[in-house]
Amino acid sequence: xxxxxxxxxxxxxxxxxxxxxxxTVTTTVGYLLAPTPWxxxxxxxxxxxxxxxxxxxxxxxxxxxxxxxxxxRTRSRxxxxxxxSKKQAGYLVSVYLIAGISILYFKTNLTATLLGISxxxxxxxxxxYLKRVSPIAxxxxxxxxxxxxxxGWAAAGGNILDPYIIAxxxxxxxxQIPHFWLLLFLYGxxxxxxxxxxxxxxxxxxxLQLLTSLGIVLTILSAFAIVYFGYYESLxxxxxxxxxxxxxxxxxxxxxxxxxxxxxxxxxxxxxIYSVSILILNLxxxxxGR
Numbered sequence: 427x428x429x430x431x432x433x434x435x436x437x438x439x440x441x442x443x444x445x446x447x448x449x450t451v452t453t454t455v456g457y458l459l460a461p462t463p464w465x466x467x468x469x470x471x472x473x474x475x476x477x478x479x480x481x482x483x484x485x486x487x488x489x490x491x492x493x494x495x496x497x498x499r500t501r502s503r504x505x506x507x508x509x510x511s512k513k514q515a516g517y518l519v520s521v522y523l524i525a526g527i528s529i530l531y532f533k534t535n536l537t538a539t540l541l542g543i544s545x546x547x548x549x550x551x552x553x554x555y556l557k558r559v560s561p562i563a564x565x566x567x568x569x570x571x572x573x574x575x576x577x578g579w580a581a582a583g584g585n586i587l588d589p590y591i592i593a594x595x596x597x598x599x600x601x602q603i604p605h606f607w608l609l610l611f612l613y614g615x616x617x618x619x620x621x622x623x624x625x626x627x628x629x630x631x632x633x634l635q636l637l638t639s640l641g642i643v644l645t646i647l648s649a650f651a652i653v654y655f656g657y658y659e660s661l662x663x664x665x666x667x668x669x670x671x672x673x674x675x676x677x678x679x680x681x682x683x684x685x686x687x688x689x690x691x692x693x694x695x696x697x698x699i700y701s702v703s704i705l706i707l708n709l710x711x712x713x714x715g716r
Contacts, residue, residue: 436504436509436510437484437518438480439503439504440483440484440487440503440504440505440510440515440518441479441480441481441483441484441518441522442480442483442484442486442487443480445483446476446479446480446482446483447476449475449476449479449574450472450475450476450479450574451705452571452574452575452578452598452705453471453472453475453574453575453577453578453581454468454472454578455575455578455594455705455708455709456574456575456576456577456578456579456580456582456584456591456594457471457472457578457579457581457582458578458582458709459579459584459590459591459594459708459709459712460578460579460582460583460584460591461584461588462582462583462584466533466534466581466582466583467533470529470530470533470534470581471530471533471534471538471577471578471581471582472578473526473529474526474527474529474530474533474534474538474539474542474577474581475526475530475542475574475577475578476526477522477523477525477526477529478522478523478526478527478530478542478543478545478546479526479574480522480526481518481519481520481521481522481523481526481546482545482546482549482550484515484518484519484522485515485519485550486549486550486554487503487504487505487515488505488512488515488516488519489550489554489555490554491503491505491506491512493558493620493621493622494506494620496619496620496621497613497616497617497619497620498616499613499616523546526542527539527542527543530542530577530581534580534581535580535581535583537580537586538577538578538580538581541573541576541577541580541586542573542577544573545570545573545574545577548569548570548573549567549570552566553566553567553570557622557623558621558622558623559623560623561623561624561625561627561628562625564602564603564606564607565603567602568599568600568602568603568606569599571598571599571602572595572596572598572599573595574598575591575594575595575598576591576595579591589655590652590655590656590657590712592655593648593651593652593654593655593656594652594708596648596651597645597648597649597651597652597701597704598701600641600644600645600648601641601645601648601697601700601701603641604638604639604641604642604645604697605694605697605698605701607625607634607637607638607641608638608690608693608694608697609694610624610625610626610634611626611631611634611690612690612691612694614626614627632684635681635682635684635688636681636682638678638681639678639681639682642674642675642678642681642697645674645697645700645701646671646674646675649667649670649671649700649704650667650671652704652708652712653667656708656711656712658711658712660711662711663707663710663711666707667704667707670700670703670704670707671700673696673700674696674697674700677692677693677696678693678696678697680693681693
């Protein structure tokens with residue numbers, strides 16, 4: 427029994443469960459916000475996108491196993507550490523993918539299924555290889571983050587051309603860019619040592635600080651776009667968004683002023699909290715007036 431449990435935990439680690447789980451959260455948000463009277467059962471789109479996400483992450487670990495072995499942050503992952511072979515990982519990738527696509531197709535609808543498949547192809551077929559040759563691959567790579575809310579929305583019967591879900595997806599795309607650039611300040615040398623083109627090695631630290639600041643500002647503007655297109659009728663929603671945004675600006679202001687002993691990790695945590703707060707705000711106020 428202990429061996430089965432150990433293997434189960436290993437499969438979750440291979441699928442980067444902690445990261446993949448966050449994908450199901452945004453899928454849930456999209457599902458709950460869809461303005462449809464009958465939405466079916468939430469578990470199906472969540473389970474489908476979770477399994478596809480686990481498959482995508484596991485395949486990514488197969489694809490990046492050589493690179494992961496060169497980086498301190500990733501060398502302890504299942505494949506480079508020798509705990510799982512590429513062949514074993516390949517079997518798991520197939521099982522997760524087939525199960526995930528089947529659930530979306532048979533239990534939700536074709537639109538949600540195609541969105542899930544497109545995210546998989548974009549991440550594993552394009553972004554994974556693009557990041558090896560381009561230091562700005564994070565920008566097209568961030569597109570993947572906007573898909574899960576759309577999957578949930580579509581699974582609930584919502585129109586994916588609705589300005590509200592488009593605004594949510596745009597927000598989920600934009601905030602990931604400064605999020606990743608902040609990681610470069612923390613682990614830039616690790617990426618460089620692994621042979622990956624790192625923006626921090628191409629432009630000055632000051633330039634990357636300003637780019638990250640711009641990304642944070644665009645993230646905040648996209649958050650207000652959600653408030654606008656979400657048909658919020660409550661002044662409270664605007665006030666809370668303003669407060670959240672002001673706090674993020676204050677905490678990240680050192681990027682603009684080039685402050686000494688800048689705490690990049692603190693800013694990194696702040697923008698993560700900000701993104702979660704905006705999603706919670708949507709669940710609280712997003713259906714008002716719809």
